[in-house]
Amino acid sequence: MEQLLNVITLGLLLGGIYALVSVGLNLIFGVIRIINFAQGEFLMLGMYGAYLGYSVLALDPYVTVLIVVPALILLGVVVYWLVMRPLQNEPMMQVFASFGLLLLLQNIVLAITGGLSFSINTPLSQVALSLGPVQFSVSRLIVLVAAALAAAALGVFLARSTVGKAIRAVAQDRRAAQLMGINVQTTYMWTFGIGTGLAGLAGVLLSPIYTLSPHIGGNFVMAAFAVVVLGGLGSVAGAFVGGFIVGLTEAFAGYYIDPELKHAVIFIVFIAVLLVRPSGLFGKVGAEEVGLREQS
């Protein structure tokens, strides 16, 4: 029983990490229909941004959110405008471009760091909480809370704000949105920027937990793609709930089956859900059909 509680806690905390990483990815995937392979690298940049603030400016890593997230939004806007927008009628080329971006960002960071790993080790990152037999770190709890807040804030933003409504309109029907006077390119640009900023937020909040390396983004993104497809394209709630499904699956498989097989189990669940419901748990039926075809 003691270990069962520990495994459930682990699954929820891990789910928080996956949910946080997936929310931004799902926004870009669901609205612009770009399979953005560089999303993990934006997360990695967020981590290094937090490390820079911590080591050079002596800032607490959580405070660097105020600098890193706006910087990543700006980077996303620039990347969309310079790289993705010119390829908007070539969806496959956008995918290749995002892969090129992945390699570019990894190699730039490699060249700067020379391959050395870095860590953030603050007093807060060392604090572990005990609730009866269950132990967990404060850093992971912060990620869980942040994932819930980010998902809620994004949901409200999409539902209430003008830009959010425009994003939803473009996601539902790009041509109809254009006919209604919505500037599709500007909407895509802000969507990509917000998605990138969310990756930056995830990077900052995860930086006190992990040792930073230029390839670390890839460790999160495979699972995040599973979360996005599992939860449903373009669905904020789907990304959030999907994160917990993947987190709990990983925790149970890792403890009760074998840590080496946990990723295999995640993708068995992933394929099983897709076979039963191709649009994902929270996606609109048929949403998986539009995507690339809509842009061609």
Added chain:
Amino acid sequence: MKKFIRNGVAAAILAGSISSPAFTQEDTIKIGAITPNTGGMAILGNDLARWYEMAAEEANANGGVAGHKIQIIRGDATNAQEAIAAVDKLTTVDEVDIVTGTIASFISQAASEATLNYNKMYWETNALAVGLTERGLPNFLRTGPSAAYYALQAADVSTSKLAADMGKDVGALKVWVEHEDSNYGSSIAAELDRLIKEKGSSIQTAGHKASSVDLTDAILRAKDFDPDVYIIAGYVVDTNLLLRTMREQQFKPRATILIGLGDSKETSDAVGQDYLQGVLIVTYPRHHINQSYAPGSDAANDAFRAKYGEDPVGNSGFNGYVGMQVLFKALEATGGDTSPEALIAAAKEMDLPKGTFPTGYGVKFDDNMQNTRADAVTYQWQGDITTVVWPPEAAPEGVEMKDTARP
């Protein structure tokens, strides 16, 4: 201006003639050093190349090797394909006589096979995979320890020292080996499993992906086993995550052993030196070691600092420096013949006792051309340094193993 240049050149020639013997181009033995100078292992690769170059400069300053000047030519490789290309370039463009290296086993494997196509010797100093010497390549040997020697050292310190310190019979000792699941970690775990079982202790091995986002499940499983000795054979990122999770889950085995890493800033920055106190590290001998066990190691490390103005990086470069010294001895024996046949024959004849080289190594190759006198040692975090604590003859004067339990 012309006079200035003429005088400058004359001074340079004069300085050269004083500092080192004159060698002609024909007298030079070129050694191609394949190390990753770019990418994720660039810092370690560059460090290893520097140690090779320092060994060559020292040999040249002492009259060369068998009357030949030694020249190190760097080749960059971060993967198997680049290793083959680097060998092609070094042998055809730079016309090297011997190829040496490297940091990673997958680079060594590809480079050594490519070198065989040119009928050149591949002199491995560092790569760890046991299988490298089991291929039976006629142009390949390894002067440093393989991963099996890491396992041997970890098994020895566990059963010969830690069990006694814990007041346990070896038969009652419980060991958990947590390893990353590539060839590196798996081969160490398999060898540890064999050695620990041979001693009658109980052992459990478990693998994980080095890229795992979470390793709490691995720690919870180990916690259930309640081991006396917890051994981690991983890379930097996953080892750091395991250590952090151990602290978070309050997992406190009586002793923790890290294989091949854990003595660098990359680990102390991740968990802090306070948490690392008492942690053991099985690795190459390099510093803070008894000078009668590893004669000249302090002087060599001081010379490195004087030459490059900074501390050596990591723990593998010094091992490469000694590997180069072993090569020079083999070349002396062949009279400068660099062919694989001559060098392998000379290496087979070498019989140098432990303590001959600054790492404490001797030289005696087995049938697979693995040096059997290249032992790893056990370091321990004590204060802000790591110092050798096992075997006892390798520990510096007055240094003993301290409490190994986690705080």
